[in-house]
Amino acid sequence: MSCLLACVMVAWVAPVSAGYGQKEETVAVGVGRDARRSVSDERKPESKSNGGARKTPCDETLIEPPAGHTIDEIQELEGTCLEEVNHLRVAHNIIAMVADRELLAVARAYSKQMAEQHFFSHIDPQGRDVRQRLEKAGITWRMVGENLSYSNGYINPVATSVRGWMNSPGHRRNILEGRYNDSAIGVWIASDGTIYFTEIFLRK
Secondary structure, eight states: OOOEEEEEEEEEETTTEETTTTTTEEEEEETTEEEEEEBBBBOOOOGGGSSSSOOOOOOOHHHHHOTTOOOHHHHHHHHHHHHHHHHHHHHOOOOOOOOOOOHHHHHHHHHHHHHTTTSSSSTTSSSOOOHHHHHHHTTTOSSSEEEEEEESOOOOOHHHHHHHTTTTTHHHHHHTTTTTEEEEEEEEEOTOOOEEEEEEEEEE
16 A cells, blocks of 8 residues: 655745745655755736636546546545545634635646656646646636645545645645635546545635
């Protein structure tokens, strides 16, 4: 059995340059490691909008399941995982986040990409992070976070992922951040049965 986690947080505080996490740090957490590096983003929030129709990932990302599985199975994992995250927020007197369908397309597409291209990172092989993925989809934001997880061999992969997130300071901070108001968890199942979770947290 295996389970691996990663998280990132990006915040825009106008007019100061945006950065990852507190004090403009990115946090990647996995297998007991906590790696940080300073980054900055000089772009303004307005530049994150394409000014026209949103270009979400193609519809088949939302309706075509991975081989050997059903879309109902994918949707059940996604829905259950977001419910668990929201239950934790409410238990800590934090408002539940609203499920965002456009955000779901981005999150599911990224889990699919990781599963099919055999990588696990906030940065894809083309060098794009969650900011670029949201920008491509035409989704604007003031603050964004991302938790990743994959697991294989667990009876309850949702519970495994959520428990792992809550046991990691960076992931837990994303889950319990009260400024986030929208979220989506996208799931994909690889050919070897490994289940990938991508949760995107958003403040618009």
